[in-house]
Amino acid sequence: MPAETPPAGNPARKRGRPTEAERVQRRDDILDAAVRLLLADGFGGVTFDDIGAEARVTKRTIYAHFATRTEVFLAAVERLRERTLALPGDHVTLLDLATAIVTGLHSDEAVGLHRLMISSARDFPELSAAFYADGPERYIAALRERLDPASASAAEALFTLLLGEPHRRRLLGLAPAPTDAQASAHAATTLRLLGLD
Template sequence: MIVTMTGKRGRPTAEEREERHQRVLGVISRVIVEEGYGALSFDRVAGEARVAKRTLYSDFECRAGMLRAAVRRQHAYLDAAPGSAEDVLAAAIAVATSLLREEAVAFQRAVISAAPLHPQMATEFYASGPRAAQLFLAERMPHETAGEREDAAETLLSLMFGEYYRRRLIGITPAPTPEEIRMRAERAVRLALDGQPVASGRRQLVDAG
């Protein structure tokens, strides 16, 4: 008699875990964009992503944790080491490229819509997204003090997005091309630095205009 042995499946590989994680983040983002933050739950995500609820609790702990992870996914450039971008311009292009995508714009529309009912969600979004982007840029600014660097980064973000981003949010301006993003970032960096020399160890921005 032949006996067939079936054992338990081994631990998932790193590649399988990453695929599962991205699948979960995709579900989280879709639920928030299509139905709003109020529709987001561990039961919903576990069912649609085909993962155990205990896995979700291990990865995210709470609903706010799911939101933070989904926002972080839109800001992949944040995984770069401090000061690792070639210069301020490279960092600005990375930020603009991430935040002007259709997915990121749709996500922000959903957050704005839900903010009055979920103020803590809005706070989490701001800290994980816009504020994190500002600090990422501030790390690369050539100014002497931390306060000056943060102020310059805030100015740079305003110059890059401003009224243009408002038009993107209400859907009357299409997503920009890579060349349009670069041109917008170059102009914003020139204006934000306003002739400020780049500090030692950071490349001087070449005026492309």
């Protein structure tokens, strides 16, 4: 089997069993390549051969991480959620979490994945259900956990307003991703509107 060519900017991969860090990096390289291709060509237009060529790995390497394109897409959604919700420090406030959600879900990657899901929903209904369960439902659950028990029922309304019209404008390509200051202001306004500040 020919040796894999490392992605541009990555050091050459050594022979033998990869370390855990190398496995994580390789998985990220595959997901990065897959997201680029999926956003450019749509869910039905991307094969594992395409992803392998873009990530500069063999198809066998992809299969070591993912069995299907559905798994690749959902792994990208999961990775985005984990990165969005991975807030540093022990004293994360509701505003910190709300700001992270605005920043993460209004990002180019999140908006692209959301557009892709909307365009693919009719042809891939199971994927839509999995996307919702692993995306919006998990963000709402994270908000619910952070809210005072008396306000926990507001989690869905809070999530909805954190996206709101700015997110619709993002989906339609009418606005750029918010700056950190804009994301924080949007989150603060939303919390204030719901009496959660």
